[in-house]
Amino acid sequence: MIYLQLFLSFFKIGLFGFGGGLAILSLIQHEVLAYGWMSEKEFVDIVAISQVTPGPIGINCATYVGYTATQSVWGSVLATGAMILPSLVIMLVLCKVYLVLSTRFADNAYFQNTLRYLRFAVLGLIAAAALLLITPATFIDRWSIVLFGAVFVLTILPQLIHGERPTAKRVLATLSHPILLIILAGIAGYLIYR
């Protein structure tokens, strides 16, 4: 039964997952919390692990959720497979159309506008994913707010500096790498809470 739910959930995630990893995160979060496969805390932990390991975040999440929900490798296989299945069907159809017509989808007004509208919807999805994770389980005290603020500022800082100072920009860009920031936050957590 749980396998069927897992399959249907991740099939849905694959089918409606437009706009890349972070947007898909929002869909995974909704399904996972709705079925109670894991707590918000566990979900955040998985996102952290997905960020510091190689590969697409969506695959990492599906594999992890599949395992924790069933405590079996087959849960991982099923969740990951179910998420890829809709892409597989839709992309193959698009590839065949592309090979036959060599049309430029890019010029079609319907295609263009839908993509543009989806970009805006994805903003809302990602914002909601972040807002839903601000809970007493993840923000336990003042230090949480300090760490949140520090990582947020370090991530957006390189985007705010324009030209002029290439060295400063490069240093900031290196510092703002998500993997480094997660490791630093982990070290800070160990020092504060051990």
Add this chain to the structure above:
Amino acid sequence: MLLQLFWTYLKVGTFTLGGGYAMLPLIQREVVDYRRWIDETEFLNMIALAQAAPGLIAVNSAIFIGYQVGARHVPTRWQGSRWVGLYPHLAVAAAVLGAVLPSFVIILAIAMVFSAYSDMPAIEAVMKGVRPAVVALIAAPLLRMTLKANSPKPFREGGVLLLSWSLASALLIWLAGVSPVYIIVVTIVLALAVTALGERRRSKQ
């Protein structure tokens, strides 16, 4: 050829950290510059298609490349065979498997180990520091994405209205518990309806 596809995507899948967009330059180097399976223009078409279709960009690109390469480089012993149409699909399977396998294996290993040790006080202390950082990492790209979503025509042609739709969908999901699936469906329907109205108005003029 199947092995080459598998190997190429295995490399791409192993050495990219941080998801789909980080993968694209690596895919370009392997597939366009090194193997010369497709050219620059086709690569750009691929990105457009991979973004337009639902799912992960990395997986979608593996499907596209697998299909194109499989359709063009059919080995001689397959040619004229009854199963020749199957070959591009095998190529797709090889590429997708290569793209997915590294993350799958690594994450599965971590899932098995982490669920056994997550109760350790030291691990819990580390994760207490990491959790708010993860929330910040999800929220921070929003600024750049908002500018990018507006990029060709800043705040024109309904840009402000669309931004209020972003805000509304965030609130609907956050406070009302609406599934993001419905937001996506409504957005697509809305886009098609608005485009149809626009086209009709243009044809009347």
